[in-house]
Structure formats: structure tokens, C-alpha cells
Amino acid sequence: MRKLPLFLVTCLAMLGFVIKPDKARASHAAGAEIVYEYVSGNTYRFILKFYRDCDGTPPIAPSYNLCFYNHCTASKFNVQADLYTGLIPNTNPALPPVPNGTPVSAGCSDALTKCDDPNSIIKGYQEWWYVCSQDLDDTCDSWRISFSENARNTGQTNIPDGLNLYVETTYDNDYAPFNSSPYFAVKPIPFCCENKPFQYNNAASDPDGDSLSHQMMLPLINGPDECDQPQVAVTPTGGFTPTINPVNNPLPTGGTFSISATTGQMAFTPNMAGTATITELVKEWRNGHLIGTIMRDMQVQVIPAGDCSSVPVVLNTNFGTPTGGKYVTDHYEGCVEQNLSFTFNATSTAPDARLIFVDNHTAPRVFPSGGADVSVTYTGQRTPNVTGTFSWTPGPTDYGWYDLLIGLIDSTCRPPGLLYNNYQIVRIFIWPPTEAFKDTAICPGDMASLAAQGGSDFTWSVLSGSAGSVNPTTGANVSATPAVTTKYRVVSNATLFCPRHDDTVTVTALPVPQFIPMVDKTTCPGTSLILDPQVTQTPGVTYTLNWSPATYLSAITGMTVVATPGDDITYTVVITASNSICRGYDTVALDVLDGFTILTGDTAICVGGKVPIRATGDVRYDYQWSTLDDPGANGVFDDATKLTTVITPSATPPYTKHTYTLTASYAGCPKDSVSDITIDVQPIPDVTVDEDTRICYGDTMLMHPIITPPYTGYIYKWTPGLAMDNPNIPGAIFSALNVGETELTLTVSTTAGCKDEDKVKLTVLPADFIFVSNDTAICPGDTTQLNMTGVGLQSFSWAASGDINDVHSANPYVYPLTTTDYVIYGRDTNTCYDTQMVHIVVRPAPVVSLPDSIVLFPGQSYPMNPVGNAMYYSWFPPVGLSAANIANPVASPLVNTRYIVTATTEANCSVIDSIDIIISPESLIDMPNAFAPNGRNLLKPSHLGAVQLVNFTIFNRWGAKVYESSDINDGWDGKYNNEPQPMGVYIYTIDAVTPTGKRFNKQGNITVIR
Structure with missing residues (x-):
């Protein structure tokens, strides 16, 4: 990529924001573009080129804001661009630079435009540059730098009035740092005639030699701080056919508009006079990667057909065949160090036309050395027919793309004072040497x-x-x-x-070690082979052989190795010699026979059956079947030499397993491959079971089947098997558990499915013909009667017992002492036996116990407390009892009485006992002879019966009274005046009266013990 400096004039950088006063909508904006050039570090110089309509308002501003947006960080800021104070390039690149703001009108030199005289009928436009410097410290693949002005001029044919003018430039400083943008070499604004063909080129060029592509787009109308917002395109004026669109009708042309994507050459025939705004978008590409865009918003002035007094000039684009090169589609191709020349011409039908060719071949950055070695000559200048001749011999390093800008101007001043012109870029590509x-x-x-x-x-x-x-x-x-x-x-x-x-x-x-290539071999699994490439050895040279893969090899290095392959394998040997950097390579493929596999597994068959053998194996083997234990020898094979054969084992007993062997042989293999299959030949059984018969219910029957021929591998199955003690043996025992007919089937089979079966019908007769009385319960010592009846009864007998009165009676009496089962045995007329049983329960004996007698003193009563297992009680006589039907009544008789109790258990067994209660006529009083006071007990008279105490007195050994009371329930605690009395003998006196009035006096000694 050629790196050439951008020809831009110096500008001063002023950072900050410009606050502009509010104003009414202006009408002076006729176009704009933003370009940039790399300065150093992260610094770039940005130039806003603003094209002002001299007929609009307000006057030019001293500065504008550029809006910067970093898509990667979503950050946005404004930078002030100031009015440039230096010179800017001339409209004619061959002429010296001009002051900033110089008109770019195509008017004649003596014709005034709106820029010179407000009353002029010729539109006038000024070009103003605004410049600033800005550091792009952050890298991003999508920087957007924009400018917006709410001042589009009015009266345009393709867009409405009163809209913003908005342009933007994009830049990827991540992929392409230090880049300078493309720029437009031709200044706007073009003038053309209504209904006459016209061509124009903004002449976009890139100072870094990047590729450019061109397309049209609708003008944009975003606001001044909307560089972070999506682009908003203008809604074009309607009513045109086709509608206004950027493809073939960006201004009213009837769909004749076209633009070259590679050169940017525009061609169209305008069909409506007036001012139209169009926008060209230029994309910058580097190595197929889009690194940025610039756009030019510009106006086209279409002169009414009645005001165009001349025929437009036409540049002949049908260039002739070049010398020293060729023309390809849209460009010339030449070679380094070979002259390339071609001609081009322009004509006008106006006899007064004065055509002048201008070009940029001597402009900086266009051709090497400022075009010093390029020759562009013209003949017929200032005539209606002009021819140009291009000639150049590129130097050895002058290869690449070049853009020759050719301008054609009719210097005849046409009413109302315009110079008609036409620009076209001729692209030239110089090939480097092959x-x-x-x-x-x-x-x-x-x-x-x-x-x-x-x-x-x-x-x-x-x-x-x-x-x-x-x-x-x-x-x-x-x-x-x-x-x-x-x-x-x-x-x-x-x-x-x-x-x-x-x-x-x-x-x-380079030379390599010499050897004899090894020959591929076929072998059997497990066979060892010597691999030898027979290297030609030079004395003094060391040779190294490396073998791979290591699978099945005896070693991976060595002049020879031994391979014992188990599968097909290809070995590679790398041969190196100490006198060469090159290696020798050889390969040897060992084709290992695939062996064989008997797919049919060991099996079992019935005698007389056949076994088709399924097997897979290498077809290069010789196969042979054989057997050593089948009496039929090789005659059992339908073809003993086939891999897949049919084996028909011998039908001769004894029936057992036979082994059949398959041997595979291959010439050159030291041993055969062998495999075998085992076939178990099993007999077909013949089964005969017992004859049909009758059996009593509950009886058992041993089965006696006959099975031939003898064979230890039979499988037995009785069905149904629920009544059999073991349904899987031939001599099973049948239990007659269900009355009626039962058909039993014995199936005898082998594992190979050889089987036979036979059936026997057994009739089970009922054996429940004796009926006895229900079980019952009695009390000890009771007697009960048993009852029996029978159906078809031939004989019966009760089991012998000492507590039954007659074992041959149908209704005997029994008197058991304990619970007893009485069994009766009977036989009916079918000789079937039946057994029944009556269960007699002897209930527990009732128990009750009372004292024989007790004595009650006057005022006493006695609670009855019988001991026993009874639940219900009945007392007699009821006189003197608190209740006669409970277990524990209280007895208070007035006279001597015998009470009789009848006790009954829950089993309704009863027993009787009695008690005598004797009534004493007098009460009794008595005293102990010793007393051990402990603070909790008292010394007082004991009594039986009611007693009225008159006086109870205690004296110590010296005759001093230590206690006295008349309360029979009170007593002495062993203290006097709250002081414990010493141990010793004390004297007491008692004076009491019984309920009958009898006086009771008693005195005596008592010993106090501590």
C-alpha cells in the first residue's frame, strides 16, 4: 500500500464547545463534507468543508461544532472547529491556492454571481473550511464524526424545504490506526442543462492507496448532537417517475442516473430544471476490510432547456486500444519499464465551442515524482474537437493504481454567464514484473x-x-x-x-540413503515376519532406522525388525544417514488374513436334527471340518471342505455332546487356525403315565410314569401342579384336595425342546360324610351328651376314653375332668374314611374362701372380703348386710349370724361358702407394759368395742402425776411440762364405763424405754 501525505493546508486546533445564539431558520447551506488527516501519535486534523449559498442567510459563522461518538464506549462529545484563516486549493488544480471562502461557481470570469451581486441571476456558492485537531485515544471500529446545520437553502426539486443538512464521516482506528481519509479532488457545484446528457465525477482519492467504492444515498437530516443516533434520511418530494431514490433517480432524471462503484463516475440526463441535492457515499477498504466512509452532500444546478444556448460538451469514453497495455472494462493496464500510451478526445456540435482539456497528472500524489515522467499532450485546444494523448513509462517500482482526472471545459461563455464543464477519472493500473x-x-x-x-x-x-x-x-x-x-x-x-x-x-x-523397497506380504495371525529394507551401507556412515507404528514389532529401531501382526497393518521406516540431512522412507503393508469366526454357537438339537453352520472367514483359507467323537465321522457334514456347512449328528445312542472342529490352512503359515462347535444331541422322549382311577378326598397317590429312552437330562413338568408334592419329578405324589375329576398332564422335555406328554384322569370322591354336634363348654363335674349322624355310613367308632359311656353309641355321654377332644372314625360304602371331632371345654373351677368365724364387740362391723375367682356374688341372709349382691358387703348383725355366699364365675360356674359372726356383749380395755416415745407415737389405752373414758392418769416412780386425760383418743407423748421423762417404771390408772353401764377400773406398771 502506497503511503502519500494528504495535501491539506494547516489549521489551528481549538478545543471546546461553541454556544450559538438562537436564530430563525437560515437558508444558506448548500452542501458539506468532513475529511481528516493523520498528524502524529493519536492526533488527527478534521476539516469541515461547508458550501454556502450566497443567496441565503445568515452570513458565514466563525465556528461550528463537530459531534464525536465512540460506539465502543458509547461516549459522545463536541469539538469546536474554527474558520480556517489560510489558503485553500483552487477550483483549477493547476492554479495557485485561493483564500478561504472563494466562490466555486462555474460562472464566466466576467459574469457576476449571487456571491458578487445579490441581483445576479447566477447562483453563487462559497467554499468555507473549518478545522480542528482531536486526539482519538480510544480505539474503536466505529467512530462517527458529524456536522449538522438547520439551514438548507430552499426551492429544491427533490427534497422539501426547511430541513437540516447533516453529514458524517466514520473511521475504524482499531483496524487501521494512523489513517487519513479519502478526499474529493473536484469541487462542487456542477451546472448542467435540462434534457441533455451529463457526466460528473467528484474525483474521490485516497492518500494511503486504499481501495474506494462509490454509491449514492438519500441526504440526511439528523440534528447537531445526533452522532450517536441512527441516520435519518430525508423523505423525498413525491410525484416523480420513478420515485426519488439513491439507485437510479436521486434527482429528477427519469431513472437515467447511474454511478460507477469503482470510479464514482456519474451519468444522467436531468429532466427537470432547478436545484437538486444529492449525496455521494465513499467507502474506504483495506485488505477487504471496511475502515471508514466519507460523504459529500452537494447540489446540482439544472439550467432550463430554453436557457441552454449550446450543446453540452461530451468526453469520449470509448478509448482506443492502448500501446504497451490493454483496456479492461473501466481502466487501463500497463507494465513497469514499458511505455503505456493511449488517446482520448472530446467534441462539441456548437461551432463556437472552445474546448479545453485540463488534468491532474502533475498534481502532487497523483503520479510518482509529481508526474515528471508522465506526458499528457493535447491537440485542437480551444476548438470544438480536442484530442489528448497519454504516455508514460513507469519505473521498476511504480506499480499500483493511479487516477488521472480529466476535465473538459467549454471556455465559451454561455448565457446567462456559465462555463460548461465535464470531469472524468481514468483509472490506470501498472503491473509489477512477474x-x-x-x-x-x-x-x-x-x-x-x-x-x-x-x-x-x-x-x-x-x-x-x-x-x-x-x-x-x-x-x-x-x-x-x-x-x-x-x-x-x-x-x-x-x-x-x-x-x-x-x-x-x-x-x-538432496541425496537420500539407498535401499531396496520392501514387498507387501500376506500372512496369518500370530505369524512372525522379518522386515528388512536392505539398506546400502557406505563405510564410515552411521545409519538409523526408525519403524512405526510400534504395534506388533519386536523393536522400533534396527536395520531389521520382527513383526508379529494380529491385524492388517502398514509399517513405515524412516532411514537416516549421518552424511545427509535427507531421510529415506519406505512402507510395507502386511495383509493379515482375517481368520474365521463360527457364528453359530454351541447348541442342542433333537436326535435326527440338522445344524446349519453360520460362519465368516477369509476366503483365502483352505477349510476342513472333522469330528473325533461322533460315530458318523465326516459323513455328518454335507461338505466338509466348506466354511458354511450343515451338520447332521449321528442318531446312535447314547445321546450326548459331540465336538465338531473347523481347521483353516494357508500356504506359508506355519500353523493352522482351529475352532470348534459343540452339539448336544438329545433324545425325543416317549411318556406313559398311570391308568385313570378313583381316590378318596384327602388321600395321596404316588405316580409311576414310564419314560423311554433313558436320559439323564430330561425335564419333568406335571400340570396342574398345585396338588403335587413336587411337580418337577416323575414320581410325584398327588394329594386329593378337591372333590371331582382332575386331569394331570406329565410333560417330559429336553433343553433342545424334544418333548412328549401323557395324561391321567383322577376322580376324587368326597370324604366328609360324618356330622357331629357342636363343640361346647361345661363346668367341672358336669356331664354332656355327644350326637353323631352319617350319610352312606357303613361303620363308626369313638376313640376309646375313660370318660365316655359308650364308644359305639351315636349319642354317648361324656364327663371329662379337663378339656377333651372326642374323635369319631367312620367308613362309608365307597370305602372312604372320614374323621370328625367334638371339642369339649371344661371351664375353670369356681373358688371362694371366707374365715370360719369372727367376733364383733359392741359398736363394731365387719367388711366381707371373700378370696376367689368369682365375678358374681349372692349373700344370704341379707339381714345385717350393707348389700347382698356384691363381693364386699359390710356386716353389722345384732345377733350371732351365719352368712352363706354363692360365688359365680364368668363361665357361669358356681361355688358356696359361709362365715359365722359372733356378737360379744361387752367391750374390752387393755394397756401395754412398755412404751418407747419417739415424738410421733402416744401411750393410751387400747380397746375393743365402744368405751367411755372417765380418767386416764400416769404417775412417775415418786408419785408425781405426769399425765392425765378423759379423751379415749388422746395419749401421753412421754413428756412432762414439755420435757422428756427419763426411762423407768411408771404407774397408770384407768377409769372407764362400757355401753352397758359396767364400770371398768384398772391400774398397772409401764416401762418407758428410750
């Missing part, structure tokens, strides 16, 4: 990468050496694998007109 690179040396069999540059549509061929060793044979990059030193030629078919359209490259093949 070069092939690079010469190299490789080992035979290795690959060398060859490349070509300086041309296109390359074709490769072999001049000497290994034929067919280049692949592919076309393209800029190919691969070469020569076995010997080979010379290759590459031809650029796209530049055959260039003297240096081909080149050669040599690939030298």
Missing part, C-alpha cells in the same frame, strides 16, 4: 511451497526434472514434490503484454 520465489533445496518426497506475484491467472509448468510434480498447475500458490532437482516456470496470463510476464524457480533434490 516473479517466482524462491529457489530452495528439499529432500525427495518433501513438499516445497512455490509462489508467484506480479501478475494474475498464473500457469505453472516443469522445464526440467520431475514431470507432473507441481500441484495445482494454476494459481499464485502451488506445491512442488520433485524426486529430482526440477526447474519450474510460471507465466502470468493476465500480463502477457508485459516484457516480464514469466519467471523460473529451481527446487534442488
